[in-house]
Amino acid sequence: MSILVGENTRLLVQGLGRDGSFQASRTREYGTNMVAAVHPGRDGQKFEDKVPYFSTVAKAVEETGANTGVIFVPAPFAKDAIIEQVDAGLELVVCITEGVPVLDMVKVMAYIKGKPTRLIGSNCPGVLSPASKAKVGIVPGNIVRPGNVGVVSRSGTLTYEAIAQLVQHRMGQSTCVGIGGDPIHGTTFTDVLELFQADDETEAIVLIGEIGGIREQLAADYIKEHVTKPVVAAIAGSSAPPGKRMGHAGAIITGKAALASEKNKALETAGVHVVESPALIGAKMKEVLG
Amino acid sequence: MNIHEYQAKEILDRFGVPTPKAEVASTPEEAKEIASRIGGKVVVKAQVHAGGRGKVGGVKLVDSPGEAQEVAEGLIGSRLVTNQTGAAGVPVEKVMVAEILDIKEELYLSIVIDGDLGSPVVMASTEGGVEIEEVAEATPEKIFRVAGDPLIGLTTYHARDIAMALDVPAKSLRATTKLISDLYNVFVENDCSLVEINPLVVTEDDQVIALDAKINLEDDALFRHTDLAGLRDPNQQDPLEQRADQSDLAYVKLEGGRVGCMVNGAGLAMATMDITKAAGADPANFLDIGGSADQKRIEEAFKIIIDDHDVEMILVNLFAGIARSDVVAQGIVAAARETNATVPMVVAMRGTNAEEGIQILADSGLNITGAPDLAGAAEVLKEKLLELGDSN
Numbered sequence: 001m002s003i004l005v006g007e008n009t010r011l012l013v014q015g016l017g018r019d020g021s022f023q024a025s026r027t028r029e030y031g032t033n034m035v036a037a038v039h040p041g042r043d044g045q046k047f048e049d050k051v052p053y054f055s056t057v058a059k060a061v062e063e064t065g066a067n068t069g070v071i072f073v074p075a076p077f078a079k080d081a082i083i084e085q086v087d088a089g090l091e092l093v094v095c096i097t098e099g100v101p102v103l104d105m106v107k108v109m110a111y112i113k114g115k116p117t118r119l120i121g122s123n124c125p126g127v128l129s130p131a132s133k134a135k136v137g138i139v140p141g142n143i144v145r146p147g148n149v150g151v152v153s154r155s156g157t158l159t160y161e162a163i164a165q166l167v168q169h170r171m172g173q174s175t176c177v178g179i180g181g182d183p184i185h186g187t188t189f190t191d192v193l194e195l196f197q198a199d200d201e202t203e204a205i206v207l208i209g210e211i212g213g214i215r216e217q218l219a220a221d222y223i224k225e226h227v228t229k230p231v232v233a234a235i236a237g238s239s240a241p242p243g244k245r246m247g248h249a250g251a252i253i254t255g256k257a258a259l260a261s262e263k264n265k266a267l268e269t270a271g272v273h274v275v276e277s278p279a280l281i282g283a284k285m286k287e288v289l290g
Numbered sequence: 291m292n293i294h295e296y297q298a299k300e301i302l303d304r305f306g307v308p309t310p311k312a313e314v315a316s317t318p319e320e321a322k323e324i325a326s327r328i329g330g331k332v333v334v335k336a337q338v339h340a341g342g343r344g345k346v347g348g349v350k351l352v353d354s355p356g357e358a359q360e361v362a363e364g365l366i367g368s369r370l371v372t373n374q375t376g377a378a379g380v381p382v383e384k385v386m387v388a389e390i391l392d393i394k395e396e397l398y399l400s401i402v403i404d405g406d407l408g409s410p411v412v413m414a415s416t417e418g419g420v421e422i423e424e425v426a427e428a429t430p431e432k433i434f435r436v437a438g439d440p441l442i443g444l445t446t447y448h449a450r451d452i453a454m455a456l457d458v459p460a461k462s463l464r465a466t467t468k469l470i471s472d473l474y475n476v477f478v479e480n481d482c483s484l485v486e487i488n489p490l491v492v493t494e495d496d497q498v499i500a501l502d503a504k505i506n507l508e509d510d511a512l513f514r515h516t517d518l519a520g521l522r523d524p525n526q527q528d529p530l531e532q533r534a535d536q537s538d539l540a541y542v543k544l545e546g547g548r549v550g551c552m553v554n555g556a557g558l559a560m561a562t563m564d565i566t567k568a569a570g571a572d573p574a575n576f577l578d579i580g581g582s583a584d585q586k587r588i589e590e591a592f593k594i595i596i597d598d599h600d601v602e603m604i605l606v607n608l609f610a611g612i613a614r615s616d617v618v619a620q621g622i623v624a625a626a627r628e629t630n631a632t633v634p635m636v637v638a639m640r641g642t643n644a645e646e647g648i649q650i651l652a653d654s655g656l657n658i659t660g661a662p663d664l665a666g667a668a669e670v671l672k673e674k675l676l677e678l679g680d681s682n
């Protein structure tokens with residue numbers, strides 16, 4: 001079993017502009033079951049002559065039985081798209097869109113509280129499970145291999161880096177999850193750790209954090225209490241100066257807890273194998289799994 | 291986005307938050323006129339996007355309009371170097387001339403987003419007028435926090451709780467409660483990332499007034515605040531950061547670094563800076579070229595890096611998902627040829643069209659050493675830094 005996505009994933013893609021269309025193509029190429037495309041005004045047409053278009057998410061879900069949604073709409077409309085997918089009852093909603101206003105995410109998180117939908121993102125690379133060929137997002141399908149290491153990360157390309165290092169050391173992945181670089185995001189490290197701990201296919205976990213916030217510390221607390229599988233972690237941004245935002249809206253040192261050194265310390269105390277450099281993730285995992 | 295104090299004051303005025311009588315001047319003569327209009331003693335404050343200005347002569351109390359003119363004369367057109375600016379400082383183009391209040395108490399009030407709570411949080415303290423980080427460190431119990439509800443906002447009873455925690459005089463409680471509610475509206479209605487009043491003062495006649503104001507606006511939300519977007523003052527930015535902004539590149543200049551970094555993705559960019567530091571050299575910048583950069587943007591990114599005179603070497607680390615390695619390589623080669631750049635480069639390229647990209651760089655005749663991956667890049671960088679050290 002993978003987590004979050006799998007053989008039963010029936011994918012709906014919302015927002016098929018230039019980037020969304022490109023990514024939807026890669027997703028289908030990879031073998032994911034894309035059942036619906038949502039883009040207002042294209043009813044009756046088909047994406048790549050195969051996947052029906054709908055103007056609304058509700059109609060798409062009703063006609064196709066989609067259970068998972070991925071969002072590529074521009075940032076000003078992302079809040080609406082998330083709410084539309086939640087209202088349509090999708091089990092999993094992944095918002096790839098970057099630059100969603102923080103106060104929009106504040107409202108979204110309050111809105112989905114208590115509803116059955118799980119949100120990942122915004123501003124994230126999404127989820128990919130190699131064994132079940134389920135790709136929901138933008139993680140390149142050609143770099144992953146099926147295997148038993150779960151990967152969870154706040155950063156996109158650094159996730160790819162970790163995957164490449166694992167593959168180089170002949171270790172595949174059970175599921176790769178990018179939770180996103182914004183200060184407010186739907187699914188957290190702790191949520192994903194819980195899923196990986198319960199997943200039979202996952203033997204070990206790679207956690208990639210970065211400066212800013214206290215989510216890595218919360219992850220450390222959770223690991224200490226609940227995670228028995230080995231965890232290898234790296235925190236990006238040890239060389240970043242305080243007060244300067246490093247690209248991601250969440251990646252800014254605003255207090256002591258936001259420092260890489262503090263996060264490393266918390267994770268080490270929880271028994272996590274913390275690597276000094278993000279270049280050593282693969283080698284460390286090899287060592288840990290023997 | 292940072293804005294000036296006088297612009298923040300204008301926003302507060304619009305939302306009914308009491309501020310001192312003050313106006314902004316672009317010339318010493320204007321400063322004099324404003325001072326005579328306000329009458330009596332005034333304070334002249336340099337308008338710059340940097341804290342710590344008071345410690346370096348950027349805030350001065352004066353006794354007369356003539357003296358206000360003199361102080362403004364010295365400030366306008368100068369550059370202010372504070373503990374928050376680089377060595378080059380920031381230019382002073384305007385000063386704010388404000389009335390002086392008879393202050394009884396200095397308090398602290400701010401609003402930020404708490405990502406972990408998922409809502410705006412009001413922070414208040416009776417310890418105003420000092421660095422709040424120091425208060426938080428030494429006496430965290432002196433900071434009172436209340437989260438606003440994401441959908442309802444800050445209720446009046448919450449605002450009153452905060453006013454009570456600030457221990458304002460009984461007769462000022464109602465006005466302070468209103469001030470806190472209004473300030474919360476400033477935050478949410480303008481999509482701020484920070485509103486900070488330090489100090490919030492209680493005057494001798496028990497008025498509560500926002501003496502200083504710092505407002506940061508969220509860049510990602512400026513699309514719905516076209517009136518506020520015009521408040522940007524590019525002259526306060528580092529010139530290289532300003533150029534990067536114009537090309538939509540996420541770039542942060544780091545003082546004194548030697549190795550320019552060019553990377554796609556924020557996390558990988560930070561990781562690349564980290565391995566640079568571990569290899570023995572400080573990174574000169576953070577640069578995320580983004581996922582869908584075309585050749586023009588890559589060229590500009592390269593030029594920004596080499597126009598930083600501290601840069602002695604460039605580390606390119608690309609893991610192309612959406613981005614295309616061949617396009618990045620073409621951009622680097624074109625920019626390097628145009629600028630006759632001779633700076634040595636270490637390049638790791640993986641992902642989409644990596645082989646084509648590596649070939650383009652190999653055929654270019656530029657001073658480039660390839661590296662297989664992040665760990666390899668660290669090794670090559672270490673060797674190259676030693677060579678560079680020997681030749682110096």
